[in-house]
Structures are given as structure tokens and as C-alpha cells.
Amino acid sequence: MEYKVCVEKVRLKFSAAHMATFGGEMEPLHGHNYAVTIEVSGALTDDAWVIDFGALKKAGRDICDELDHKFLLQRDSKVVEIDETDTNWKFRFAGRGFVFPKSDVLALPIDNTTAERLAEYFITKLKPAFAATGLNNLTSITVGVEEAPGQAAWATDAL
Numbered sequence: 001m002e003y004k005v006c007v008e009k010v011r012l013k014f015s016a017a018h019m020a021t022f023g024g025e026m027e028p029l030h031g032h033n034y035a036v037t038i039e040v041s042g043a044l045t046d047d048a049w050v051i052d053f054g055a056l057k058k059a060g061r062d063i064c065d066e067l068d069h070k071f072l073l074q075r076d077s078k079v080v081e082i083d084e085t086d087t088n089w090k091f092r093f094a095g096r097g098f099v100f101p102k103s104d105v106l107a108l109p110i111d112n113t114t115a116e117r118l119a120e121y122f123i124t125k126l127k128p129a130f131a132a133t134g135l136n137n138l139t140s141i142t143v144g145v146e147e148a149p150g151q152a153a154w155a156t157d158a159l
């Protein structure tokens with residue numbers, strides 16, 4: 001039998017700004033109050049757990065804290081011109097230029113700041129955290145990133 005645990009929303013939140021690109025356009029600068037859901041599936045341990053809720057929430061909160069109150073920059077964008085200086089991130093797209101202090105920016109190793117890629121980023125960060133627990137009963141992780149109530153993207157990966 002496979003079981004699933006889920007932690008969501010309460011304290012799994014962050015507020016951040018971004019400008020996603022799509023079809024040759026880039027959104028105006030704006031922000032969201034994001035809410036995150038993390039689901040982990042697997043067999044039960046001898047103690048009848050999939051994974052400790054507390055550990056799961058802590059791992060998720062650590063990532064939310066990293067993203068909170070930042071401008072999320074798609075560092076690996078194929079369409080935004082991005083330059084890193086000692087103190088700033090500079091980027092240009094279709095004649096619009098921006099200079100943000102590094103302290104206000106989280107440069108993410110993703111090609112676009114869509115909710116889909118943010119969900120994938122959470123998975124990328126959580127997988128090593130799970131590996132470090134030594135648990136070998138976990139089979140898959142799903143992360144949902146909600147940009148606004150009723151508007152969320154989900155990503156799933158095997159563990």
C-alpha cells in the first residue's frame with residue numbers, strides 16, 4: 001500500500017516579485033502572495049509514518065524564507081539579457097532595462113519564473129533534504145505553488 005502526507009499553506013507562504021516571460025513578452029513588474037503545498041508519497045516506516053510532518057514543514061519553510069520579500073530572477077532565461085555586477089543584477093528585455101541591488105534579488109537557476117518552475121525549484125531543493133534523512137520509503141514528491149487563490153501549478157518527481 002502507498003500512503004501520502006501533505007503540508008500546505010499555513011506558514012508555507014512567501015511574498016515575492018517577478019516578471020515572467022511568455023511568447024516574446026515580459027510581464028510588468030508585480031508580486032504575489034504565494035502559498036505552497038508539499039505532498040510526499042511512500043510506504044510506511046516501522047513506526048507507521050511516511051515522513052515526519054514537522055521535518056517536512058521545516059524543509060518547506062526554509063525554502064519559503066529564502067524566497068520571501070525578494071525579486072525572483074530567472075537567472076537561466078534564454079530571452080532576458082542578464083548581467084551580474086558586484087552589487088547589482090542588471091537585466092534587459094525588449095528595450096526595458098532594470099537594475100536591482102543584489103540584496104533584493106534571488107537569482108534562481110530556472111529559465112522562467114512561472115509557478116511551474118517555482119514548484120520544480122522546491123522539488124530540487126527538497127530532494128537532497130529528504131536524502132539526508134536516510135529514509136528509503138519515499139517514492140514521490142509533488143509540490144503546488146499557488147500564485148493567487150484558485151491559480152496554482154504543480155510539479156511531481158520520483159524520490
Ligand SMILES: [Zn+2]
Pocket residue numbers: 018020030031032147
Ligand atoms: Zn506573476
